[in-house]
Amino acid sequence: AQSVTQPDIHITVSEGASLELRCNYSYGATPYLFWYVQSPGQGLQLLLKYFSGDTLVQGIKGFEAEFKRSQSSFNLRKPSVHWSDAAEYFCAVAPEGYQKVTFGIGTKLQVIP
Amino acid sequence: NAGVTQTPKFQVLKTGQSMTLQCAQDMNHEYMSWYRQDPGMGLRLIHYSVGAGITDQGEVPNGYNVSRSTTEDFPLRLLSAAPSQTSVYFCASRARVQETQYFGPGTRLLVL
Numbered sequence: 001a002q003s004v005t006q007p008d009i010h011i012t013v014s015e016g017a018s019l020e021l022r023c024n025y026s027y028g029a030t031p032y033l034f035w036y037v038q039s040p041g042q043g044l045q046l047l048l049k050y051f052s053g054d055t056l057v058q059g060i061k062g063f064e065a066e067f068k069r070s071q072s073s074f075n076l077r078k079p080s081v082h083w084s085d086a087a088e089y090f091c092a093v094a095p096e097g098y099q100k101v102t103f104g105i106g107t108k109l110q111v112i113p
Numbered sequence: 114n115a116g117v118t119q120t121p122k123f124q125v126l127k128t129g130q131s132m133t134l135q136c137a138q139d140m141n142h143e144y145m146s147w148y149r150q151d152p153g154m155g156l157r158l159i160h161y162s163v164g165a166g167i168t169d170q171g172e173v174p175n176g177y178n179v180s181r182s183t184t185e186d187f188p189l190r191l192l193s194a195a196p197s198q199t200s201v202y203f204c205a206s207r208a209r210v211q212e213t214q215y216f217g218p219g220t221r222l223l224v225l
Contacts, residue, residue, distance in 0.1 A: 009153075034214075043117075043203055043216035044156070090155060099163070100171060101146070101214070103155040 002027040002093045006104035013081050014112050021076040021107050023065075023091030033074040034092040034101070035065055044090065050074065061085070086111045114139050117217035119204050125223045126194045134189040134220050136204030144207045145187040146171070146214075147179065149200040156203065162187055194224045 003026040013019055025031055032051050036044040048059025055067040065076045074091060091104040120135045138145065146161040148171075158171030162181040176198060178190040187206075191198060201221050207214040 004155075043218050044205075045216070046213050049213070092156075099161065099169075100158055102172070103148075103157070105153055105155040 002031060002095060002100075002102050004091050004093050004102055004104035006091055006107050008107050009105070010108045010110070012110040012112060015083050016080050019076075019078045019081045019085070019109070021089050021091075021109070023074045023076065023104060024072050025074060025091075025093040026072065027093055027095065029096060030069070032094040032096065033065075033067060034094070035059065035063070035074070035076045036090045036092060036103075037061075038088045038090065038106075040087075047076070047089075081109075081111055083111045083113070085109060116140065117204055117206050117215050119202075119217040119220050121220060122218070123221045123223075125225065126191075127225055128195060130194050131190070131192050132194065134191075134202055134204075134222070136187045136189065136217060137185050138187075138204075138206040138215070139185065140206065140208070140215070141184060142206035142208050142215075143184070144209065144214075145181065146205045147177070147187070147189045148203045148205065149173065149198075150203060150219075151200050159189065159202075191222075194222075196224045198222065199224045 005024045034049045035047040038044045048057045050057045050067045088106045088108045090106045094101040117138045143164045147159040148156040157173045160179040162168045204217040
């Protein structure tokens with residue numbers, strides 16, 4: 001069975017600083033990988049996804065993520081954080097076929113002026 | 114399109130009561146799923162469906178039933194609510210493999 005680890009429960013960054021949120025997965029084959037964002041009291045919104053091909057994936061809101069098979073990682077990055085990026089971010093993995101999606105426990109991002 | 118809708122938004126139940134959480138989508142999506150979200154545990158898959166008449170268990174199915182009689186609707190039934198089922202429940206849908214999964218706004222359930 002697949003699993004996801006988000007080692008950072010809470011991260012604080014200054015507005016305008018760069019951001020990297022870590023995600024490590026466990027799965028025997030090449031997985032489907034996702035990053036979602038959740039604002040307080042809201043549902044989840046997909047930021048980006050990786051299924052195959054180019055290992056650097058561009059998403060919405062200026063986010064990108066890089067799939068590194070050798071490190072079993074799919075870290076999310078943004079070069080310059082805005083106050084509106086404060087939210088909770090979830091990494092998720094699914095086997096090929098995409099039937100069951102497993103989510104990490106989330107990383108809560110705080111943005112300070 | 115309304116997307117994925119969930120009702121009610123908030124519900125309080127007493128232990129042992131039953132209820133149905135409603136989920137509907139108007140995007141003609143084949144795949145639908147139910148998740149629960151608990152602090153420090155992320156989202157966990159309860160049940161999912163790959164089309165009308167086809168359902169399967171996820172990671173935490175105990176205490177929940179589902180059915181899928183139409184493409185649009187995927188209700189989640191709690192037969193005998195327990196305090197451990199206090200959670201926020203999200204329904205999600207997507208068209209097919211490799212398509213974006215859309216989430217509803219959630220139902221907050223409190224079981225006393």
